[in-house]
Amino acid sequence: MVDYVWLIPVFPAIGFMINGFFGRSLGKKVVSWVGPSVIGLSFLTSILIFFELIGKPPSERLFEKVIFDWVVSGSFQTVIGYQIDPLSILMALVVTGVSFFIHIYSVGYMHDDPGYTRYFTYLNLFVFMMLNLILANNFLLMFVGWEGVGLCSYLLIGFWYEKDSAANAGKKAFVVNRVGDFGFILGIFLLFINFGTLDFTDIFGSLQKNPQLLDTNTVTIITILLFIGACGKSAQIPIYVWLPDAMEGPTPVSSLIHAATMVTAGVYMVARCNVLYSMAPISMAIVAIVGVATAIYTASIGFCQNDIKKVLAYSTISQLGYMFLGVGVGAFSAGIFHLMTHAFFKGLLFLGAGSVMHALSGELDMRKMGALRKKIPYTFWTFFIATLAIAGIPGLSGFFSKDEILWQAFSSSHGHILLWAVAAIAAGMTAFYMFRALFMTFFGESRVDHDVAHHIHESPKIMTVPLMVLAVLSVIGGYIGIPHVLGGANHIHEFLAPVLGGGAEPAKAHAGISIISQAWASGGEAGGHSAALELLMMVISVVIALIGIGTAYLFYVKNPALPKMLAERWKGLYKLVFNKYYVDELYEILFINSLKNLGTGLWKGFDEFVIDGSINGTAYLIGVISGAMRKIQTGVVQSYAFSMIIGGIVLVVYYIVRAIFY
Amino acid sequence: MWVVPAIPPALYLMLSGVLFTIGVIGALTRRNAIVVFMCIELMLNAVNLTFVTLSRALQSLDGVLFAFFVMAVAAAEAAVGLAIFVMIYRSRETINLDEINLLKW
Numbered sequence: 001m002v003d004y005v006w007l008i009p010v011f012p013a014i015g016f017m018i019n020g021f022f023g024r025s026l027g028k029k030v031v032s033w034v035g036p037s038v039i040g041l042s043f044l045t046s047i048l049i050f051f052e053l054i055g056k057p058p059s060e061r062l063f064e065k066v067i068f069d070w071v072v073s074g075s076f077q078t079v080i081g082y083q084i085d086p087l088s089i090l091m092a093l094v095v096t097g098v099s100f101f102i103h104i105y106s107v108g109y110m111h112d113d114p115g116y117t118r119y120f121t122y123l124n125l126f127v128f129m130m131l132n133l134i135l136a137n138n139f140l141l142m143f144v145g146w147e148g149v150g151l152c153s154y155l156l157i158g159f160w161y162e163k164d165s166a167a168n169a170g171k172k173a174f175v176v177n178r179v180g181d182f183g184f185i186l187g188i189f190l191l192f193i194n195f196g197t198l199d200f201t202d203i204f205g206s207l208q209k210n211p212q213l214l215d216t217n218t219v220t221i222i223t224i225l226l227f228i229g230a231c232g233k234s235a236q237i238p239i240y241v242w243l244p245d246a247m248e249g250p251t252p253v254s255s256l257i258h259a260a261t262m263v264t265a266g267v268y269m270v271a272r273c274n275v276l277y278s279m280a281p282i283s284m285a286i287v288a289i290v291g292v293a294t295a296i297y298t299a300s301i302g303f304c305q306n307d308i309k310k311v312l313a314y315s316t317i318s319q320l321g322y323m324f325l326g327v328g329v330g331a332f333s334a335g336i337f338h339l340m341t342h343a344f345f346k347g348l349l350f351l352g353a354g355s356v357m358h359a360l361s362g363e364l365d366m367r368k369m370g371a372l373r374k375k376i377p378y379t380f381w382t383f384f385i386a387t388l389a390i391a392g393i394p395g396l397s398g399f400f401s402k403d404e405i406l407w408q409a410f411s412s413s414h415g416h417i418l419l420w421a422v423a424a425i426a427a428g429m430t431a432f433y434m435f436r437a438l439f440m441t442f443f444g445e446s447r448v449d450h451d452v453a454h455h456i457h458e459s460p461k462i463m464t465v466p467l468m469v470l471a472v473l474s475v476i477g478g479y480i481g482i483p484h485v486l487g488g489a490n491h492i493h494e495f496l497a498p499v500l501g502g503g504a505e506p507a508k509a510h511a512g513i514s515i516i517s518q519a520w521a522s523g524g525e526a527g528g529h530s531a532a533l534e535l536l537m538m539v540i541s542v543v544i545a546l547i548g549i550g551t552a553y554l555f556y557v558k559n560p561a562l563p564k565m566l567a568e569r570w571k572g573l574y575k576l577v578f579n580k581y582y583v584d585e586l587y588e589i590l591f592i593n594s595l596k597n598l599g600t601g602l603w604k605g606f607d608e609f610v611i612d613g614s615i616n617g618t619a620y621l622i623g624v625i626s627g628a629m630r631k632i633q634t635g636v637v638q639s640y641a642f643s644m645i646i647g648g649i650v651l652v653v654y655y656i657v658r659a660i661f662y
Numbered sequence: 663m664w665v666v667p668a669i670p671p672a673l674y675l676m677l678s679g680v681l682f683t684i685g686v687i688g689a690l691t692r693r694n695a696i697v698v699f700m701c702i703e704l705m706l707n708a709v710n711l712t713f714v715t716l717s718r719a720l721q722s723l724d725g726v727l728f729a730f731f732v733m734a735v736a737a738a739e740a741a742v743g744l745a746i747f748v749m750i751y752r753s754r755e756t757i758n759l760d761e762i763n764l765l766k767w
Contacts, residue, residue, distance in 0.1 A: 635766025637759055638690055638698075645686060 001052045002063045005082045007045045008092055009131035011038040015124040023117035035120035036103035039127055043096035050089050058498050061086055064137050064201065071140070078198055083137035087499040090336065090492075091134040091268055094343050097473075098260045099127045101466035105351050106252040108462035109358065115159060119250070122159070126152035130261050134268065139188045139198040142269070146184065146233065149262045150177050156257060157249040169245040176242040180232015184269075187225030194218060204275040211279060223276050223283035227290075230266030234320045237294045241584055243317055247309040251354030254309060259316045259350050260343035267323040267339050271332045274500050278330065284414050288328025292409070292419050295321030296426040297581075302433035304578040307364045308353045311437045315390065316346055318430060322405050325423055329415040331408030332500035333493045337481045338401035340492075344477045345389040345398055348470035349434075352383035355459045355467065356441060361452050366437060371446035375456045378464040380442050382471040387438045389474045391431035392545045394538075397478030402427060403538055404483060410537060411530070424541050431548030439556035485534045674715040682708035695747055695757040699740070706736045 015038030023031050053061050066081040103123060110119050129152055133145025150173075158170025188198065194214060195203050207213055214222075230236070235243035246258045257263070270277060270287060277284055295318045302314040319342050326335030357364060359376050373380045389398035406427070410420035446453065458464070482488020555563050567574040576582070681704055688701030710729045717725025747757050754762065 633766045635763030637762070642690055645690070 001045075001048050002084055003065060004045065005049060005063070005065050005084050005135065006067055008042045008049075008096065009082070009128050009135060011041040011045070012124045012128040012131065014038055016121055016128055019117055019124060020121040023121060028116055031117050031120050032107045035124060036100060036107060038124060039096060039100045039103050042127070042131065043093075043100045046089065046092045046096050049084060050093055053084065053086070053089055058494075061498055062201070066137075075196060076192070078138055078140045080141060081137040082135040083200060084135070085499050086495050086497075087268075087271065087336065088135050090340065090496065092131060094340050095127070095130050095134060095261050098343050098347050098470070099123075099130075099256055101469050102252050102256040102260070102347060102351065105255075105354070105463050105466040106250075108460050109252050109354055110250060113250075119156075119159065122152055122155045123253070123256070126156065126257060126262070130265075133265055137200055139191060139200070142272075143185065143188060146229075146265065146269075147181065149257070149265065150174065150181070150233070153177075153246070153257050153262055156253040157246045159249055159253065163248070166248040169242075169248040173242040173246050176239050177232045179239055180229045183225045183227075183232070184229025187222050187229065190218070190222045190225065194222075200272065204273075207275050207279070214279065216280065219276055220280040220282050223273065223280045224286065226269065226273060226276070227283060227287055230270050230324075231290065232266075233269075234263050234266030234324070235317045236266070236290050236321065236324060237297060240294065240298065240317050241587060244310055244313045244580070247307070247313050251309065251350055251357060254313070255347045255350030255354065258313065260347040263316065263320060264323065264339045264343065267320065267327060267335055270324070270327045271336050271500060274327070274332045277327070278501065281414065284328050284330060286328075288325050288409070288414065288419055291321045291324025291326075291328050292422045292426070293321070294318065295325060296422050296429065297321075299426045299429035299433065300577060301580050303429070303436070304574065305433075306366050308356065308366050308369075308437060308441060309350070309364055311366075311433060312346070312349050312353060315349075315430065315434065316342075318426060319346065319390070321426075322402060322423065325409055325419060326405040329409050329412045329419065331405060331412055333496040334401065334404040334408050336496060336500070337492050338405055341389070341397035341401040341474070341477045344470055345386040345396075345474040348382060348386040348467060348474055349390070351463070351467055351470065352379050352386065355379040355463055356383075358459050358463070359456050360448060361455070363449070363452060366440040368447050368449055368452075369441045370444045370448065371442070372448075372456070373442040376458045378458055378467060382464075382467040383442070384438065385471045386474050387434045389478075390434050391549060392427055392541060394542055395475075397474050397476070399542075400478035400481050400483070403541055404481065406541055407483070407534055407537055411534070420537075424544055427541055428544035428548040431545040432552045435549045435552035436556055439552060443557050444560060483534070485531045485538075671715050671719040675712060678708045678711040678715065681705075681711065693758045693760055695750075695759055695762075698759060699743055699747075703736060703740070706732055 015034050018026070018034050019031055026034075053063075063084040064081055065084070066079045068080055069077070070080045071078045103120075106119065106123065110116055113119065126149060129145050129148025131145070133142055133149060136142040136145060154170045154174040157173050158167045160166045161170075191203060192198055195206065197203065232239050243258060243263065247254050249258070277287070298314045298317040298321065302311050302318065305311045305314060319338070323335045323338050323342070326332070326338055355376065356369065356372065356379060359372065359379070360369065363369065385396070389396040392399045392402045406420055406423055409415045409423055410417060448456065479488075481490055481492040483490055579585075685701045685703075685705035685708060688704065689698050692698050692701065710732050713725040713729040713732070715725075717723065717729075750762060751757050756762075
């Protein structure tokens with residue numbers, strides 16, 4: 001079965017071609033069947049391959065299938081080849097699985113859209129590209145997938161291109177991503193210069209055998225360049241600005257591309273290059289710090305957003321920050337684990353938001369919602385479950401993955417107590433703004449516009465069933481990674497170990513830990529410091545989450561006047577956060593305007609003056625000269641003959657003179 | 663039997679030069695296309711004369727050979743050229759060269 005790995009990306013490609021070339025003539029019904037079912041087939045193939053892989057001993061769980069030689073040019077050789085290992089198959093399962101349900105949801109959500117066929121064409125193309133990114137066995141094919149998903153993201157953000165804001169948002173996403181891709185491709189170049197190949201197994205294998213192949217500086221530069229790429233795709237500081245705007249796309253797109261799959265590609269790539277990153281402690285520190293800074297920074301922006309999708313967008317960036325924190329402290333499997341659970345609950349949150357919009361005729365502003373709990377119960381309950389999961393309530397998937405990251409941020413040899421503290425506070429903030437969104441949408445008094453209010457309706461089954469499936473996954477998704485301290489087996493960690501290494505070394509006794517654990521020990525608890533400490537940390541993070549939820553309850557259910565009062569009190573701060581710290585405006589001044597000025601300068605100064613000037617000048621000069629010269633053309637044959645004779649005489653004279661003097 | 667004294671080649675060449683010059687002047691000054699044409703024939707024949715003279719003087723047949731080529735070309739040219747004149751005369755009622763000057767700036 002592993003031999004048929006190429007089927008996984010090929011099915012969506014077939015769907016893309018059918019929908020793209022014949023979709024119009026085949027009609028809506030066929031497209032509705034083709035679009036989701038090709039993804040379903042991919043999902044099925046992934047499951048079969050997954051079970052075959054499980055059946056093998058862990059050391060043999062690596063399989064490469066070369067389809068054909070792609071680029072053969074001198075010493076540069078690359079194939080189209082797919083790689084199956086625990087990491088890629090897990091990603092493939094998540095991507096195809098979540099995509100499948102979102103495709104089904106889309107059938108309902110996009111039902112009345114005139115661009116229905118185009119939508120599924122793009123969506124299938126996206127899944128094809130995403131699977132190329134994940135399953136590629138070399139950097140170049142990964143880059144193709146990387147750019148491909150970027151393209152699809154652009155196409156789908158600007159799906160309603162007749163809206164100016166959507167077209168601009170698509171452009172913004174595309175341009176900002178270029179910044180990251182620039183770093184990524186430079187990193188790939190450096191890898192090729194140093195290894196002469198782009199194959200994952202070749203590069204990582206030779207590095208594992210002989211770590212001296214790269215000196216620390218080179219590997220640091222490579223990993224930082226690759227991380228710049230990851231920053232662009234996964235929307236980290238400082239190039240996260242495109243993701244909030246990307247919410248202009250249809251909601252299932254936000255769910256699939258800008259929450260569950262594409263934006264996690266950066267995390268996947270860093271995890272895939274874990275061998276490189278492990279060799280570069282500086283890069284690891286950068287990844288972790290950028291991750292945790294993004295997590296808390298965007299969480300704070302989430303406080304003041306009134307657009308439900310914007311809240312979720314900032315929440316996504318924040319959660320991606322967590323994943324980078326995880327991989328940055330060497331807990332690669334924890335990062336991937338959170339990636340997976342996040343795909344479930346954030347995908348679900350977006351789909352839930354879509355369902356709310358569906359009920360409210362497209363309303364996005366949470367100030368015009370409220371009290372929807374009873375009116376759209378399925379949406380409410382699934383949204384509620386996802387909110388609990390993201391807030392880190394014990395027993396749901398988000399708790400296990402987030403706590404794993406928090407614990408690793410504290411205990412791993414790359415970790416630090418500050419990283420843990422910031423991440424824990426961000427977790428509390430996450431709980432706060434997510435419950436704020438939940439309360440504003442589903443609780444309190446109805447603030448729905450009057451003419452919208454009387455046709456509030458629950459979404460059709462085709463939309464609610466995917467919600468329920470994802471809700472179930474959001475609950476049980478964490479149980480494959482129950483930490484040892486809670487008596488679990490942490491299957492996912494073990495499963496990923498062959499690719500990602502055993503994870504970070506066991507807790508080293510740095511200052512923070514030793515102080516706390518001493519205090520703990522003196523408290524009378526003998527033995528199992530680490531385990532006891534881990535439990536303590538867990539309790540702390542749960543308490544922080546509960547505080548966040550409690551605050552949200554107080555602010556938005558108990559005393560809805562309170563937030564307004566606070567906003568009045570700290571007007572400056574509120575305005576700063578409400579306007580997203582003016583980062584967009586700052587970038588506008590720093591980069592966009594200066595680039596615009598540079599462009600205008602080059603256009604007026606160089607293009608129009610130098611290039612156009614020289615070309616037009618040449619043409620003008622030739623015009624003047626030929627204007628004078630053409631008078632020679634009298635049309636009288638005899639004058640032509642005369643000049644011929646003159647020429648002949650000149651020649652003869654020349655030869656005679658030459659003969660005489662030389 | 664009296665022996666005709668051999669005429670030195672220089673005289674032939676001078677005659678040829680004179681003929682050529684007459685041809686050039688005629689071709690440049692006459693208005694009638696037919697006359698111009700005849701002048702060109704004169705120039706060609708002046709050249710032919712040079713060829714033949716030098717062929718004789720240098721004891722080589724190459725010159726004579728070229729003279730035949732020139733005659734063949736001249737004949738072909740006369741045929742085509744006269745045909746063109748006929749056509750021009752039919753459309754413009756004149757073959758005065760200074761009136762046939764449409765092909766100018």
